[in-house]
Amino acid sequence: MAKNNTRVRWVSIGLTALIIIAGIITAFLQAQADIEAVNTKADAIVKTSEVMKIEGCLPSRANGNNITRIDTRLDSMQREQRTAFKEILRRLPNE
Secondary structure (H helix, E strand, O other): OHHHHHHHHHHHHHHHHHHHHHHHHHHHHHHHHHHHHHHHHHHHHHHHHHHHHHHHHHHHHHOOOOHHHHHHHHHHHHHHHHHHHHHHHHHOOOO
């Protein structure tokens, strides 16, 4: 009976070891797949950013790199926002 009991223990230890090894291998393969997916996505982002650099520069080339036009629009937008905010504050009840 004792011999049979040790055999069951060795079989259960062996199965446990196989399950642990299978889990480690599965985790390793999953990590490798994740790394490959991240690298693929990073390559796609780099290619997209290169296209954006080229296509994004086209409007500024068409405008002759006129940044002052944008600054003027931003200033006028800020003035309008400031005026609207002051009007909102004026309409609030004073307590």
